Amino acid sequence: MTARQSPDRPQEQRVYEHHDYEHPYPPADLEAEYPFEEMKFVSRSPEVMAERAQSFFDLMDARRSPRMFSPEPVPLELIELAVAAASTAPSGAHKQPWRFVVTGDPDVKKAIRAAAEEEERVNYLDNRMNQEWQQALAPLGTDHHKEFLEVAPWLVVLFEERYEVTAEGERRKNYYVKESTGIAAGMFITALHNMGLATLTHTPSPMNFLRTVLGRPENERPFVLFPVGYPLPGVKVPTLGRKSLEEVMVTVTKPH
Numbered sequence: 001m002t003a004r005q006s007p008d009r010p011q012e013q014r015v016y017e018h019h020d021y022e023h024p025y026p027p028a029d030l031e032a033e034y035p036f037e038e039m040k041f042v043s044r045s046p047e048v049m050a051e052r053a054q055s056f057f058d059l060m061d062a063r064r065s066p067r068m069f070s071p072e073p074v075p076l077e078l079i080e081l082a083v084a085a086a087s088t089a090p091s092g093a094h095k096q097p098w099r100f101v102v103t104g105d106p107d108v109k110k111a112i113r114a115a116a117e118e119e120e121r122v123n124y125l126d127n128r129m130n131q132e133w134q135q136a137l138a139p140l141g142t143d144h145h146k147e148f149l150e151v152a153p154w155l156v157v158l159f160e161e162r163y164e165v166t167a168e169g170e171r172r173k174n175y176y177v178k179e180s181t182g183i184a185a186g187m188f189i190t191a192l193h194n195m196g197l198a199t200l201t202h203t204p205s206p207m208n209f210l211r212t213v214l215g216r217p218e219n220e221r222p223f224v225l226f227p228v229g230y231p232l233p234g235v236k237v238p239t240l241g242r243k244s245l246e247e248v249m250v251t252v253t254k255p256h
């Protein structure tokens with residue numbers, strides 16, 4: 001029997017079946033070569049877990065993506081904390097293949113808006129987006145105007161790092177770059193929402209112009225452009241339902 005200490009969890013509930021692993025991790029020879037430490041984990045009572053799960057769901061269910069931001073300034077420290085939280089994301093081979101490029105400079109924001117609107121003009125007005133795509137976007141009413149890119153106090157461009165370049169200039173492979181960067185993106189959005197800021201997941205594709213405007217190296221590819229700030233008071237968002245749990249979750253109870 002093993003027990004974890006936690007003020008949240010009464011002693012009698014802290015006991016679970018010990019399991020003898022046939023192949024314990026880490027094997028002794030691995031631990032002799034690389035450092036390991038005991039995982040810190042806060043054990044909670046079922047009641048506390050249920051309460052936290054419900055309140056986290058309520059918090060996340062209230063997240064929306066505004067398309068008009070307020071010009072109200074936001075301290076850079078808050079953006080830094082959101083990036084730090086996002087950067088705790090799991091990543092393939094722990095390569096953390098992401099780079100958050102942050103700007104609040106009016107001229108940079110202006111240049112990004114101009115280039116984004118140029119690409120979006122071709123998407124929306126010259127039909128680079130096919131009919132099906134345009135129909136899917138119809139309820140959102142998005143168009144080529146991207147004024148918010150100049151109004152929001154911060155633009156955070158998340159780049160995926162396709163490969164690493166060592167100090168000696170050698171290339172090192174990164175693994176599961178898109179999956180890892182996508183998870184970091186989700187955690188960034190969550191961190192902002194949790195602290196009381198808003199963002200829009202914006203992808204004015206193709207987004208290569210972001211590399212040029214922001215002077216980023218060849219190994220970085222733009223993933224998402226996040227305007228960050230407060231929503232303009234009274235801003236409207238499309239009335240959207242979300243899929244029910246039954247639509248997004250399947251429980252399998254026996255092997256097929």
Ligand SMILES: Cc1cc2nc3c(=O)[nH]c(=O)nc-3n(C[C@H](O)[C@H](O)[C@H](O)COP(=O)(O)O)c2cc1C
Nearest residue numbers: 063064065066067140142200201202203204237240
């Ligand atoms: C990968 C991705 C790309 C998106 N690109 C755009 C975009 O370019 N422009 C835009 O207005 N919204 C964009 N969105 C926002 C979605 O339209 C929005 O998340 C969706 O309509 C649900 O609304 P909600 O975020 O308010 O729940 C994007 C979202 C994701 C996840």
